[in-house]
Amino acid sequence: xxxxxxxxxxxxxxxxxxxxxxxxxxxxxxxxxxxxxxxxxxxxxxxxxxxxxxxxxxxxxxxxxxxxxxxxxxxxxxxxxxxxxxxxxxxxxxxxxxxxxxxxxxxxxxxxxxxxxxxxxxxxxxxxxxxxxxxxxxxxxxxxxxxxxxxxxxxxxxxxxxxxxxxxxxxxxxxxxxxxxxxxxxxxxxxxxxxxxxxxxxxxxxxxxxxxxxxxxxxxxxxxxxxxxxxxxxxxxxxxxxxxxxxxxxxxxxxxxxxxxxxxxxxxx
Numbered sequence: 001x002x003x004x005x006x007x008x009x010x011x012x013x014x015x016x017x018x019x020x021x022x023x024x025x026x027x028x029x030x031x032x033x034x035x036x037x038x039x040x041x042x043x044x045x046x047x048x049x050x051x052x053x054x055x056x057x058x059x060x061x062x063x064x065x066x067x068x069x070x071x072x073x074x075x076x077x078x079x080x081x082x083x084x085x086x087x088x089x090x091x092x093x094x095x096x097x098x099x100x101x102x103x104x105x106x107x108x109x110x111x112x113x114x115x116x117x118x119x120x121x122x123x124x125x126x127x128x129x130x131x132x133x134x135x136x137x138x139x140x141x142x143x144x145x146x147x148x149x150x151x152x153x154x155x156x157x158x159x160x161x162x163x164x165x166x167x168x169x170x171x172x173x174x175x176x177x178x179x180x181x182x183x184x185x186x187x188x189x190x191x192x193x194x195x196x197x198x199x200x201x202x203x204x205x206x207x208x209x210x211x212x213x214x215x216x217x218x219x220x221x222x223x224x225x226x227x228x229x230x231x232x233x234x235x236x237x238x239x240x241x242x243x244x245x246x247x248x249x250x251x252x253x254x255x256x257x258x259x260x261x262x263x264x265x266x267x268x269x
Contacts, residue, residue, distance in 0.1 A: 042062065043105055043106075044106040052077075094124070102133075107134075123189075162238050196263050
């Protein structure tokens with residue numbers, strides 16, 4: 001299913017609608033790096049960077065950031081969306097990082113590590129990190145709440161039922177996400193490590209953003225690939241339910257989109 005990410009049209013949609021970087025998660029990574037290694041922050045590598053959602057906000061804190069992804073279309077979209085002059089992108093698998101031994105301060109992956117060949121990626125992270133360098137992996141549980149005035153329960157039921165339908169098209173990576181990266185934590189080869197779970201994160205968004213987010217989920221794209229008419233009709237029904245619930249002002253309301261994030265943090269001794 002990871003081949004879905006190689007589609008150019010999907011990469012454009014992913015950049016536009018996948019939820020933006022969480023400032024809370026960025027600060028958590030940076031605080032951990034300050035605690036364990038301290039400055040200067042010279043080089044960070046964003047593995048599975050996709051369209052650069054986390055590459056760009058992290059770039060402000062490092063001399064140089066390299067974004068790496070196996071998908072050429074995601075990398076092309078990342079380049080189009082990036083103006084920071086200290087960011088470079090490479091097309092490369094997570095298990096073959098194109099950087100020198102012991103040269104990296106921070107290896108991180110946002111909403112990506114569940115796609116990696118874990119043991120090989122961990123070996124690569126251990127190879128490229130400096131002594132005192134850190135590893136940070138984070139994502140979210142694929143369970144969401146939408147809050148708005150007195151219809152929060154109905155809106156949450158709609159998004160929950162939508163995700164439940166899409167789960168038919170899930171990959172094994174979905175189970176790794178639901179387990180809040182427990183398997184990844186156990187695979188980290190460093191003794192100094194921790195897993196932080198159940199981190200609440202909230203985004204303010206429009207209904208168009210929510211509908212775009214649904215389309216940016218790989219499971220919807222797999223549905224679309226297998227049954228384009230069925231997937232299109234399904235999304236239209238979902239949109240109608242949302243609009244009927246929100247009423248005439250559905251196009252202009254600001255919704256609260258709630259999710260639960262988690263992260264694995266580790267330091268190379």
